[in-house]
Amino acid sequence: MYHTKIAGVGHYVPENIITNQDLEKHMDTTDAWITERTGIKERRFFTEGKDTTALMGVKAAKLAIQRSGINKDEIDFIIFATLSPDFYFPGSGVIVQDQLGLPNIGALDIRNQCSGFIYGLSIADQFIKTGMYKNILLIGSETQSNFIELSDRHRNMAVIFGDGAGAVVLSRTDQTNIGILSTHLHAEGKYAEELINYHPGTRNKIRITPEMLTDGSILPYMNGNMVFKHAVVRFEEVIREALDANQLTPKDIDLLIPHQANLRISQFIQKKFAFPDEKVFNNIQQYGNTTAASIPIALSEAWEQGLITPGKLICLAAFGSGFTWGSALVKC
Ligand code: COA
Numbered sequence: 001m002y003h004t005k006i007a008g009v010g011h012y013v014p015e016n017i018i019t020n021q022d023l024e025k026h027m028d029t030t031d032a033w034i035t036e037r038t039g040i041k042e043r044r045f046f047t048e049g050k051d052t053t054a055l056m057g058v059k060a061a062k063l064a065i066q067r068s069g070i071n072k073d074e075i076d077f078i079i080f081a082t083l084s085p086d087f088y089f090p091g092s093g094v095i096v097q098d099q100l101g102l103p104n105i106g107a108l109d110i111r112n113q114c115s116g117f118i119y120g121l122s123i124a125d126q127f128i129k130t131g132m133y134k135n136i137l138l139i140g141s142e143t144q145s146n147f148i149e150l151s152d153r154h155r156n157m158a159v160i161f162g163d164g165a166g167a168v169v170l171s172r173t174d175q176t177n178i179g180i181l182s183t184h185l186h187a188e189g190k191y192a193e194e195l196i197n198y199h200p201g202t203r204n205k206i207r208i209t210p211e212m213l214t215d216g217s218i219l220p221y222m223n224g225n226m227v228f229k230h231a232v233v234r235f236e237e238v239i240r241e242a243l244d245a246n247q248l249t250p251k252d253i254d255l256l257i258p259h260q261a262n263l264r265i266s267q268f269i270q271k272k273f274a275f276p277d278e279k280v281f282n283n284i285q286q287y288g289n290t291t292a293a294s295i296p297i298a299l300s301e302a303w304e305q306g307l308i309t310p311g312k313l314i315c316l317a318a319f320g321s322g323f324t325w326g327s328a329l330v331k332c
Contacts, residue, residue: 001129001130002128002129002130002131002172002173002174003128003129003172003173003174003175003176003178003179003180004124004125004128004129004170004171004172004173004179004180005170005171005172005173005175005178005179005180006168006169006170006179006180006299006330006332007068007069007070007135007168007169007170007171008063008064008065008066008067008068008069008070008168008169009063009064009067009166009167009168009169009296009299009300009303009308010059010060010061010062010063010064010065010066010067010166010167010168010300011060011063011164011165011166011167011293011296011297011300011301012056012059012060012063012164012165012166013044013056013163013164013165013287013290013297014044014045014046014047014050014051014056014163014164015044015047016044016045016046016047017042017043017044018042018043018044018045018145018162019031019041019042020034020035020040020041020042020159023150023158023159026150026151026158027150027151027152027154027155027158027159028152028155029155029159034159037262037264038159038160038262038263038264038284038288039262039263039264039266039267039282039284039285040159040160040263040284040285040288040289041285041286042285042286042287042288043145043161043162043163043286043287043288043290044162044163044164044287044288045145045162045163046143046145046146046163048146051143051163052086052092052095052143053082053084053085053086053092053141053142053143053165054080054085054086054092054095054096054099054141055095055099056141056143056163056164056165057080057082057092057096057139057140057141057165057167058095058096058099058100059165060139060141060165060166060167060296060297060300061096061100061137061139061167062100063167063300064137064167064168064169064300065137065169067169067303068135068169068171070135070169070171072100072101072102073102073103074134074135075100075102075105075135075136075137075169076105076133076134076135076136077105077106077107077108077124077127077133077136077137078093078096078097078102078105078106078107078108078136078137078138078139079093079107079108079109079110079120079123079124079136079137079138079139080092080093080096080107080108080109080110080120080139080141081109081110081111081112081116081117081119081120081138081139081140081141081292082109082111082116082140082141082142082291082292083111083113083116083142083144083197083291083292083321084142084143084144084146084147084291085109088200090109091107091108091109092109092141093107093108093109093139094107096137096139100137108123110123112292112320112322112324113195113291113292113320113321113322113324114259114261114289114291114292114294114318114319114320114321114324115185115259115318115319115320115322115324115325115326116140116291116292117138117140117166117259117292117293117294117295117296117316117318118183118185118259118295118316118317118318118326118327118328119185119324119326120138120140120292121138121168121170121180121183121316121328122183122185122326122328124136124138124170125170125180125183128170128171128172131172133172134171134172135169135170135171135172136169136170136171137167137168137169137170138167138168138169138170138296139165139166139167139296140165140166140167140290140291140292140293140294140295140296140297141164141165141166141167141292141293142161142162142163142164142165142290142291142292142293143163144161144162144163144290144291145161145162145163147197147219147220148161148219148220149216149219153216153219154216154219156222156224157219157220157222159288160262160288160289161288161289161290161291162287162288162289162290163290164287164290164293164297165293165296165297166293166294166295166296166297166298166299166300167296167300168296168299177331178310178331178332179330179331180328180329180330181242181245181246181328181329181330181331182242182245182246182328182329183326183327183328184238184241184242184245184326184327184328185324185325185326186234186238186324186325186326187322187323187324187325188230188322188323188324189322189323191226191230191322191323192321192322192323193221194222194223194226194227194321194323195220195221195222195223195227195320195321195322195323196220196221196321197219197220197221198217198221199212199217199218227261227323228262228264228265230319230323231261231262231265231319231325232265232268232269232272234319234323234325235258235265235268235269235317235319235325236269236272236273238317238319238325238326238327239256239269239273239315239317239327241327242315242317242327242328242329243315243329245329246329248313248329250273250274250275252313253273253275253279253313253314253315254279254312254313254314255279255280255281255302255307255308255312255313255314255315256269256270256273256275256279256280256281256314256315256317257281257295257298257299257302257314257315257316257317258280258281258282258316258317258318259294259295259317259318259319259320260282260283260284260287260288260289260290260294260295260297260298261284261289261294261319261320262284262289263282263284263285265319266280266282266284269317281298281301281302281307282298283297283298283301291320294318295316295318299314299316308332309332310332311331311332312331312332313329313330313331313332314329314330314331314332315327315328315329315330316328316329316330
């Protein structure tokens with residue numbers, strides 16, 4: 001059986017920086033509240049007419065392909081993870097396929113929210129292990145600033161989410177001691193409505209009504225406390241599951257890259273495993289929660305900072321809407 005290595009990483013974030021002070025002008029919030037509860041200082045918002053979820057993904061992908069050293073025409077398949085596609089349908093993966101000029105290769109969109117990148121990694125790993133594909137482009141990209149409302153009634157979500165994209169090229173390797181060691185995926189659908197965007201869904205005959213706009217039910221809903229409580233448990237569990245599956249211990253991990261949900265969640269996990277600061281990568285302070293894009297953006301930045309070098313053991317873990325959660329162990 002083949003193995004899957006991360007051959008290249010890249011990211012793109014929109015240039016428009018929105019600070020906590022900017023948000024203070026739109027809603028009853030403060031830099032102190034946001035910083036204390038989430039760790040976030042600023043986030044990026046897309047520019048209409050310039051960035052879209054797919055186009056940001058393309059920019060991240062071009063960098064990942066360039067850094068991978070392969071030619072773009074060697075890519076066999078695209079997986080696109082997002083909860084904020086350009087269109088209700090088709091998915092954003094096909095736009096990437098067209099924009100990159102990749103002839104007729106398959107493009108799969110997956111909707112697993114904050115766990116989307118880990119789910120995508122696992123799908124890609126299976127395709128590569130079985131020999132079906134050699135090089136897969138996996139993108140996580142989100143445009144979330146256009147469905148949060150900068151208002152008092154939506155302030156619990158408005159201060160958290162941001163826009164951006166990250167991408168990786170995953171390639172077949174014959175080396176048995178490097179690459180993705182394992183992936184672990186979970187879901188608990190009974191909590192689907194604790195972090196949800198109901199509309200425009202298919203439960204109603206009329207999918208968007210003026211009332212939904214007025215009463216705010218068009219906006220995503222998050223039960224922040226509930227998400228927090230489940231996240232800290234599931235993150236720990238799924239990291240331990242990955243370590244146990246590979247007969248490894250927390251000490252073996254060189255770098256943990258958690259989904260950037262909330263700095264307090266990352267710090268909680270760090271404490272559980274007694275990791276020193278340098279073993280946990282966080283950039284939520286600059287980008288907020290970019291959902292499916294957060295792990296690949298963090299991976300790309302960690303790589304740029306020289307933190308991902310041959311021989312290092314990287315642990316990726318995520319939790320989010322669904323609830324869904326997952327982890328991956330990667331030997332560089
Ligand atoms: N600014 C100021 N006050 C705010 C606010 C904001 N942006 N958002 C909410 N509040 C207020 C609430 O209205 C509430 O006021 P009240 O006590 O008068 O009713 C108070 O702050 C406390 O709200 P609560 O929701 O209990 O705060 P919290 O300590 O749980 O923090 C979150 C809120 C969202 C930061 C926190 O629950 C969290 O981080 N949850 C996880 C979210 C997450 O990770 N989501 C992504 C999943 S991938």
